Amino acid sequence: MEHGKLRVLLTVCLLLGLGSGCVGPRSGGGGGGSRSPMDDDDSAADDDDSATVDDDDDSSRECPEGEVEDCNGNCGPEEWIGDFFCDDGAYLWDDIPIVFDCDEFNRDDGDCEPRQDVPCGDGLVPDCNGYCAPQEWIGDSTCDDGQYLFDGVPIDFNCADGAWDGGDCDDGMVCDRPDVVVFSVSGHDISDSNDLNEEYLYERGAVSQVANALPAGTDVMLLPYADELENSRGEGDTIETYGFLQLQSDLEFVSQNWGGLCSAPPAVIIIAHSHGVVWSHTAVHMLPGLYVDVLVDLDGQSDGWERPYWGLVGDHWAHELQAFADDYGPSWPFSPWDAANAAQWGYQDVEDVVPWNVGLNLEVASDPSVLDMVGKVGFVLTDRDPNSRTDGSTTGIYREEFSGLSHSEVSYDDTAALNWVAEEIYFHFAP
Numbered sequence: 001m002e003h004g005k006l007r008v009l010l011t012v013c014l015l016l017g018l019g020s021g022c023v024g025p026r027s028g029g030g031g032g033g034s035r036s037p038m039d040d041d042d043s044a045a046d047d048d049d050s051a052t053v054d055d056d057d058d059s060s061r062e063c064p065e066g067e068v069e070d071c072n073g074n075c076g077p078e079e080w081i082g083d084f085f086c087d088d089g090a091y092l093w094d095d096i097p098i099v100f101d102c103d104e105f106n107r108d109d110g111d112c113e114p115r116q117d118v119p120c121g122d123g124l125v126p127d128c129n130g131y132c133a134p135q136e137w138i139g140d141s142t143c144d145d146g147q148y149l150f151d152g153v154p155i156d157f158n159c160a161d162g163a164w165d166g167g168d169c170d171d172g173m174v175c176d177r178p179d180v181v182v183f184s185v186s187g188h189d190i191s192d193s194n195d196l197n198e199e200y201l202y203e204r205g206a207v208s209q210v211a212n213a214l215p216a217g218t219d220v221m222l223l224p225y226a227d228e229l230e231n232s233r234g235e236g237d238t239i240e241t242y243g244f245l246q247l248q249s250d251l252e253f254v255s256q257n258w259g260g261l262c263s264a265p266p267a268v269i270i271i272a273h274s275h276g277v278v279w280s281h282t283a284v285h286m287l288p289g290l291y292v293d294v295l296v297d298l299d300g301q302s303d304g305w306e307r308p309y310w311g312l313v314g315d316h317w318a319h320e321l322q323a324f325a326d327d328y329g330p331s332w333p334f335s336p337w338d339a340a341n342a343a344q345w346g347y348q349d350v351e352d353v354v355p356w357n358v359g360l361n362l363e364v365a366s367d368p369s370v371l372d373m374v375g376k377v378g379f380v381l382t383d384r385d386p387n388s389r390t391d392g393s394t395t396g397i398y399r400e401e402f403s404g405l406s407h408s409e410v411s412y413d414d415t416a417a418l419n420w421v422a423e424e425i426y427f428h429f430a431p
Contacts, residue, residue, distance in 0.1 A: 071102035071129065072146035072154055082109030089153045097154050099146075102129060128159035139166025167264065177258045178221040180267045180429075182211055185225045185247060187274025187301070187411075197227040199241055201273055205413030210271055210296070213422040214429055221266075223250055227275050244279045251283055255290035269425070271296035273411040274381070277351040278302045285355050292358045294428060296421055298410050299366045299383045300351035352385045354397055362424055363387050363399040364417045370406040381407040398424070 063075035070076045070087070076098035080087050087108050088101035100108040120132035127133045127144070133155040137144050144165050145158035157165035184201040201207050202224045211220045226232070228243035251268075258265045270292055272280040277300030284292055354361045363386065371378035387397050402410060402417045410417040 071099040071104060072156065074098060074146075076100070080108075081105055082111060084111055086112040088112055089149075097149070097152075099129070099154060128156045131155060133157070137165075139168060141168060143169040145169055177266050178219040180211075180214055180218055180269060181221045181223065181254060182207060183223050183225065183247065183251065183268070183270045183280070185270070185272035185276035185280045186227055187272070187276040188227045196232050196241065199224045199226040201271065201276075201411060204411055206271065206273075206298075206411055206418055209413040209418050209422050210269060210425060213426040215431060218429075223247075225276070225279070227279070244283070247279060248283045248286065251287055251290055255287055265291075267293040267429070269294045269296070271298070271421075272300070273298040274301045274407065281351050281353065284358060285350075285353075288355065288357050290357060294360045294362065294425055295354065295358045297351065297361065297363045297383070297387065298417065298421075299364055299381065299407050300349075301381055301383065301407075302349045302351050349385065351383075352387050354387050354389055356389060359396060360424075360428055361387055361397040362421050363397065364410050364421065365399065365401040366405050366407045366410045366417075367401070367403050370404060370409075372406045372408045 063069055066078055067075040068078045068081075074093075074096045076087070076093045076096075080091075080093075080098065081100050085091065085108075086101060087098050089097040089099045091098055101112040120126060123135055124132040125135045125138070131150075131153050133144070133150045137148075137150075137155065138157055142148075142165075143158060144155050146154040146156045148155055158169040184199070184207045186198070186200045188197055202222070207222055207224065211222060214220060224242065225247045226241035226243060228241060229245060230243045231239050231246050232241045232243065234240040254266065254268060268291065270280045270284070277297045280295065280297075281300075284290065284295065363383070365383045366381070368380055368382040368384070371380055386394070386399050388394055389397070400417070400420055402415075402420075405415060405417055409415060412418065
């Protein structure tokens, strides 16, 4: 199969611009300062309890002999480290608060006690170093990277935990990544005599229509997957189709390397059809730290998921699925079950439950009166059960049923189903 060649290799995240530091004038050149506690006058707090240093940026200056850069990039006496005084911003050197209270300096070489996880007061949140600061400072169009004081302490939100100050800091970690990553997961191909389930959503134009609905100039990465547990290899050990375990690995890469470390992580779109919806929902449930902007379900079906003797047209990987569930033991916030048994037991199917790390869910249902034909044999598959969140609500979930379209037809481009999906994605990402 040729579609494996379409896969774009994930690039290594480039970590640039680390250690922005606190900028400002340093009087006396080097060694001209003295240890003095910061009092109320030093903080010069304004109406919002913050103060700034001057705009003169000499953060690139090398520290004089006998001085080292502290946790915020300011030069301070090296002899202050481990001198039985806790340098957590309470003492000045050349009129600059010096902070050695961070992991890099082993909490001032033991001078500073490890901070306890004490809740901050109303309207306050911990910064990158654990100090309480106003939550409204995050995303206020001002980069809080140690330049501003609150209660006499430099506040730093310029880190992954602080979401790079809500995007205010542009000098944090920058990653070489696309604007949007589109994951597509095809379903079971019962029309092919080959034992291998192939990727077909790209071939049918569905993926391209979704990508073309994004704003002009958007850098898009397309990653296709087939209805298989593992990657399938052809001649020369080359990968022909990518399976669920690769999908989970790639999603985890985006979550850990782009979602948590980049100042502006890429948007994530997942589009899946039929049994591919089972795979996509399973992966998203297992990665609660990954935010999915849009999850598209094209007539999701879970027949053959739980037990091999309930398999649809002899799903050859049914026993592997059960082994996977047994080995990995996903902790479901609901009761997954095979669709054939859902009505009897009243449980929810995997593909019908949307976790809260999904922003927008677009659910497409086919017409149950329209047959799909395999040779001379006709059959009907349709998503009869509307999606819901884990608490039963339908926030952010939109379902459309398309008259005249069969289970297979809803996965083709330029149909009423894909046109609706593309339109919703267009408005979702419109500037």
